[in-house]
Amino acid sequence: MRIGIVCGYSFDVPGGVQFHVRDLAEHLIATGHDVSVLAPAEDATPVPDYLVPAGRTVALPYNGSVARLNFGPVAAARTRRWLEEGDFDVLHLHEPITPSLSMLALWIANGPIVGTFHTAMDRSRALQVASPLVRPLLEKIGGRIAVSEEARRTVVEHLGGDAVVVPNGVFVDRFADAPRAEAWCGTDERPTVAFLGRLDEARKGLPVLAEAIPQVLAQVPGARFLVAGRGDVTEYRSTLGHLGDAVTFLGPVSDAEKESLLASADVYVAPHTGGESFGIVLVEAMSAGAHVVASDIPAFRAVLDGGRYGTLFPTGDAAALAAALVPALRDRGASRSVVEAAREGVRRFDWSVVTREVLAVYEMVTASGAHVREDPRSSTVVGRLRAALDGRTEVEQ
Structure with a gap:
């Protein structure tokens, strides 16, 4: 299977989500899959061969920590080019509603898409404000994963819908x-x-x-x-x-x-x-x-x-x-x-167990045989925003 994975957080100063993405990619590769990862990283930052760096980030306070994100026209262009070259069977987005590469990829792509939600929080003014906009966009995600019951609760309460719990993995x-x-x-x-x-x-x-x-x-x-x-x-x-x-x-x-x-x-x-x-x-x-x-x-x-x-x-x-x-x-x-x-x-x-559960989600969303491709409505920001706001965003088969 040809798998594209997007991480919204920077590999310049890696944390839990980045390590999860790295280890998942390496276990998928070890079991015979073709994997490419897109993530924020400076060109000089040492990264694995399977990771495509998407450039520098902006540090923003988020959920008691500091998130280093990459968003804007340059990041969007790199994301679009990576998607075009990838010809992926499935696109796996980590933290798809964080304003970084995963959200850009969700904006641009259509087809078999999986989203993993890592964050747990009780209240979020930002999510409350953004929810009406991102909920229609999230309809493009065919399979939702939460890394814990707490992360699942956050999805249900703040974004609507549900997610299957597949925990973080460890070797x-x-x-x-x-x-x-x-x-x-x-x-x-x-x-x-x-x-x-x-x-x-x-x-x-x-x-x-x-x-x-x-x-x-x-x-x-x-x-x-x-x-x-x-x-x-x-x-x-x-x-x-x-x-x-x-x-x-x-x-x-x-x-x-x-x-x-x-x-x-x-x-x-x-x-x-x-x-x-x-x-x-x-x-x-x-x-x-x-x-x-x-x-x-x-x-x-x-x-x-x-x-x-x-x-x-x-x-x-x-x-x-x-x-x-x-x-x-x-x-x-x-x-x-x-x-x-x-x-x-x-x-x-153990990753041997966790990866099997992730692959089961991949198989569910790829059952139609469709491939990841560009959403024609993503060519203009205005068009995508209008489609999201009026609730007409749908996954095209």
């Missing part, structure tokens, strides 16, 4: 077989706790962890906290510096280093405060054999099966986080039982 064995790093491995006397996330995004929960660390050290004096991720650590060094080598800031880590870190740590902590639709790093940590301690937000609760595969604590409560970390570090036997349960449960997220 489970890659994390399970990752080499351990001696510097990051814990012992009975000095167990290690790992945190990974963008340090300057409060929703990732580092302020909650920073408040909990002294409380943990009061009961487990030898504990070590390994903090990895991009962002300014000046504030945290000033507040945690007196703890000496109990806290180590590792800075950004490569994929291989992340795998090794998660395989080496006794506990992985995810103190996020919201804005998460899934929790891919929890699945990675479970795959690597770490005991996961996570805030009790809906997405994390679902991944951990209500606490069966890890420990949940009340969101934003530093004292509760400390109370959850202490037994996880002290009772290594109990931790091992949780880890073993998680090793089995995490198999449902």
